[in-house]
Amino acid sequence: MPEPRPHAAGETVLETLGLTKIFGGLIAVNSIDLKVHKGEILSLIGPNGAGKTTVFNVVTGIYRPEFGNVFFRGERITGKKPHQIVSHGIARTFQNIRLFPDMTCRENVMAGRHCRSTSGLFSSIFRTPRQRAEENLIREAAEKRLRQVNLWRSRDELAKNIAYGSQRMLEIARALASEPELLVLDEPSSGLNPRETRDLMAFLQGIIREEDLTILLIEHDMNMVMGISDWVVVMDGGRKIAEGIPEDIYADQRVIEAYLGKEDEDSTAYDVPAQH
Numbered sequence: 001m002p003e004p005r006p007h008a009a010g011e012t013v014l015e016t017l018g019l020t021k022i023f024g025g026l027i028a029v030n031s032i033d034l035k036v037h038k039g040e041i042l043s044l045i046g047p048n049g050a051g052k053t054t055v056f057n058v059v060t061g062i063y064r065p066e067f068g069n070v071f072f073r074g075e076r077i078t079g080k081k082p083h084q085i086v087s088h089g090i091a092r093t094f095q096n097i098r099l100f101p102d103m104t105c106r107e108n109v110m111a112g113r114h115c116r117s118t119s120g121l122f123s124s125i126f127r128t129p130r131q132r133a134e135e136n137l138i139r140e141a142a143e144k145r146l147r148q149v150n151l152w153r154s155r156d157e158l159a160k161n162i163a164y165g166s167q168r169m170l171e172i173a174r175a176l177a178s179e180p181e182l183l184v185l186d187e188p189s190s191g192l193n194p195r196e197t198r199d200l201m202a203f204l205q206g207i208i209r210e211e212d213l214t215i216l217l218i219e220h221d222m223n224m225v226m227g228i229s230d231w232v233v234v235m236d237g238g239r240k241i242a243e244g245i246p247e248d249i250y251a252d253q254r255v256i257e258a259y260l261g262k263e264d265e266d267s268t269a270y271d272v273p274a275q276h
């Protein structure tokens with residue numbers, strides 16, 4: 001039995017039960033049960049091809065699962081469309097950054113906020129006072145997020161022209177602009193240098209402390225996983241092979257084998273970090 005997690009007292013924000021996604025003959029996600037509690041950072045780890053991103057894609061409505069269900073705050077959201085999932089309060093970033101490259105940073109973040117706007121088509125054509133007021137609110141919310149990720153000075157630059165590390169933060173700002181309850185990040189530190197990774201960790205720890213937020217993370221940087229996670233779930237070959245607090249996962253033989261391969265395999269997906 002896994003140890004009780006520090007945040008288990010919090011209500012369940014996201015739950016998957018028996019989640020299964022099949023591509024052709026490949027069972028990419030095989031009967032995955034996940035429970036994410038309010039206010040925690042849960043990291044999903046595992047070697048390349050384990051099925052991590054596919055779990056995210058099913059949770060965020062990109063794929064419909066063959067079997068199983070997704071519940072958000074107790075409500076079944078299985079099979080809903082991505083924009084519906086966002087309006088429920090789940091926002092995500094992508095393993096490969098997906099910004100609008102020819103829009104400014106500010107416009108990118110405003111686009112993230114638009115899912116919460118309530119003006120209909122009529123008012124968006126004729127720009128009623130209500131729509132102008134809403135546009136101002138969206139702008140203010142976007143500006144707050146740009147400041148928060150330290151990109152205020154780049155607000156009028158095109159997204160494609162800012163540094164790679166800044167693009168990763170811009171994508172997080174765009175996700176936050178929808179005021180999600182659950183922030184879903186697919187390898188946010190990928191391509192960042194060690195300093196940027198440390199800044200990202202501090203940023204995530206800050207927002208989880210200061211905002212009413214829960215974070216579900218896929219991460220390959222094991223120092224980051226060990227440093228910020230409340231709970232770690234390990235996948236391999238589509239299955240959940242272990243879960244627990246970071247210290248226990250770190251020492252789990254099944255996890256070490258999944259990362260390093262068994263004795264007769266020489267594939268090393270990535271390094272298990274030195275004990276610290």
Ligand SMILES: Nc1ncnc2c1ncn2[C@@H]1O[C@H](COP(=O)(O)OP(=O)(O)OP(=O)(O)O)[C@@H](O)[C@H]1O
Pocket residue numbers: 023026028046047048049050051052053054055095
């Ligand atoms: N759209 C798709 N069509 C067919 N196969 C897919 C599709 N998406 C993912 N797969 C396959 O499903 C398996 C799991 O892929 P997934 O991207 O979820 O792994 P991952 O754990 O995120 O890996 P990585 O660490 O490399 O990002 C892989 O074998 C992958 O090739």
Ligand SMILES: [Mg+2]
Pocket residue numbers: 052053054095
């Ligand atoms: Mg992936």
